[in-house]
Amino acid sequence: MPDTFELEVTTPERLLIRNQVNEAQIPAANGYLGIGPEHAPLLAELGIGELSYRVGNIRKSLVVAGGFVEVMTDHVRVLADSAEKASEIDVERARAALRRAEERLGSNATVAVDVARALNAAKRAKARLEAAAHR
């Protein structure tokens, strides 16, 4: 049994990674998926959060938000609406975004759309900060 599989993360704007990895943690819409080589074929919606993968003993992470995950026995494709590498994250901006989102939530917004958007923004900002802390 092979001990690696191909992990590919793409967004509409670019290809982030295409690498042989040993194991990956992917934030699906219904919770994290831990994926190793020879996983059964699976399709899921992608949530918002930190996607991490391991090559040998090195663990790296990305932040992804929205999209799809396709798991096959020999490869995993992540189609994200947006994604960035942990090393690219601007911590200051993420903090500011989190503050803004929390303010908006605190100011007892009444419009449902606004609440949903602020919640999403907060979730994204948190995921980015978490990923940045792990780098």
Added chain:
Amino acid sequence: MPSLIDIRRRIRSVRNTEQITKAMKMVSAAKLRRAQDRVISARPYAASLRKLLQDVAGAVVGGAEDTPKHPLLSRRAEQRIQLVLLTGDRGLAGAFNSNLIKASQSFLAERETLQVELLLLGRKGRDFWRRRTVPITDEYPGIFNKVLYEDAGQIAARLAERFANDEIDAVYLLYNEFKSVIAQNLTLLKILPVEIPERENPIDYIYEQPPEELLKALLPRYVHIAVYQAMLESSAAEHAARMTAMDAASSNAAEVIENLTLYMNRVRQASITREIIEIVSGAAALE
């Protein structure tokens, strides 16, 4: 016969034009490279999404002709058509814009009995169609200053909404596809209703969400990426067309300068010869 000074002025003016066209060519070349990179980097996502869509659509049960699996898949008789025309924002790109406009005119002529509405991306198409009687849904002049995924999303969402609300029966994109630096391919692409090619041997996935839900999330993104890719292609093709046109203009200018220089030398030589003849014949008359 024009005087020497006139010819010199003419040469100087052509040389100025040549400098401008040369500069424009360089700018277009740089922009083209960037646009090409973006076209290429959007491809893996689009290809994967298409594959995924085939798999998921195959897994959704049911869906005969009369009950489509999703509103964006419903096929109706084409009575009301939305044509999305992607032109450039600027001219001086050879036949780039006029080819598109001509193609859109013949598209309309072929569908004279149907209702066609225009959605215009890019300033040149807007300028042309605004003075005519064809209904215009909306216009986005200046959108090609910077091709953004978000802009494409707005447009795609609008098209999808109108289609789902049964306001239109089909959506076509008309744009120039980037083929090579010297060739553009005029492309007419039907993006709605979404047509999903059959898949040979579908893979039996475990579905985290029901396939219906995934399909609902996939289809709008599919329309989105189709619009985005068309915008990228068009923008790359425009820069390529401008580069080629400016290259031709520069070499024309060089040729004109060469001819004028030759002519100027001949005029100068003629006047020298004339003076010599005058002196010689003057001297001969004295003898």
